[in-house]
Amino acid sequence: MEKYFPLLILRMVGTWLIDQTFDAYVVGKEDAPGIVVLQEWWGVDFEIKNHAIKISQLDPGFKALIPDLYRGKVGLDVAEAQHLMDNLDWQGAVKDIRASVNWLKANGSKKVGVTGFCMGGALSIASSVLVPEVDAAVAFYGVPSSELADPAQAKAPVQAHFGELDNFVGFSDVTAAKALEEKLKASGVPHEVHIYPGNAHAFMNRSPDGIQRRKGMGLPDEDEAAVELAWSRFKSWMTSHLSA
Numbered sequence: 001m002e003k004y005f006p007l008l009i010l011r012m013v014g015t016w017l018i019d020q021t022f023d024a025y026v027v028g029k030e031d032a033p034g035i036v037v038l039q040e041w042w043g044v045d046f047e048i049k050n051h052a053i054k055i056s057q058l059d060p061g062f063k064a065l066i067p068d069l070y071r072g073k074v075g076l077d078v079a080e081a082q083h084l085m086d087n088l089d090w091q092g093a094v095k096d097i098r099a100s101v102n103w104l105k106a107n108g109s110k111k112v113g114v115t116g117f118c119m120g121g122a123l124s125i126a127s128s129v130l131v132p133e134v135d136a137a138v139a140f141y142g143v144p145s146s147e148l149a150d151p152a153q154a155k156a157p158v159q160a161h162f163g164e165l166d167n168f169v170g171f172s173d174v175t176a177a178k179a180l181e182e183k184l185k186a187s188g189v190p191h192e193v194h195i196y197p198g199n200a201h202a203f204m205n206r207s208p209d210g211i212q213r214r215k216g217m218g219l220p221d222e223d224e225a226a227v228e229l230a231w232s233r234f235k236s237w238m239t240s241h242l243s244a
Contacts, residue, residue: 034109038120
């Protein structure tokens with residue numbers, strides 16, 4: 001099952017109820033545990049869809065949903081992607097994530113996790129703090145700003161993955177990863193923080209176009225063993241925490 005459709009989100013603003021729609025890409029088994037898959041700063045492009053398809057096919061199967069946080073916009077180069085992320089309404093994105101989690105729970109998924117990459121990784125951790133319906137989170141190379149969410153207040157189990165050579169200081173470098181681990185210890189929730197030697201930012205992106213884009217950003221090339229290890233850890237974490 002694979003489809004792309006507008007998802008209804010209900011937002012409370014004061015005493016007024018506002019309906020707003022956004023597109024969502026959904027793939028996977030109808031009644032499987034759900035996973036909201038959050039985009040990198042590029043937007044909903046080929047790579048995040050590749051990740052959602054991969055997740056849906058992991059045994060025993062998941063139902064993956066990508067909410068379009070940029071409302072159809074996609075960054076074609078680093079400058080565009082940076083502009084889109086800088087202008088993101090992060091609190092609004094959290095509301096979109098909550099709507100996505102609740103849609104999955106209303107449509108056959110008894111439990112729902114959240115995962116994301118880069119910007120989406122940061123939002124995954126934020127979701128563990130701010131979205132009470134989330135049952136587990138897995139973040140890839142991204143930590144939320146203290147203004148958005150404090151991981152020490154996480155309420156759902158969190159697994160996080162970082163590359164040792166990641167140079168996005170304060171966002172996904174090793175120092176940020178270790179600081180996240182200390183915050184998660186303080187939260188008391190089950191947590192794991194994994195650092196992959198010799199890997200840089202976005203090391204999970206393994207499609208031909210994704211590899212080419214990483215090379216264009218000066219990022220080191222493939223480490224398939226690290227990618228497979230990360231997916232194995234992801235699968236174990238989500239299977240454990242999303243079992244009905």
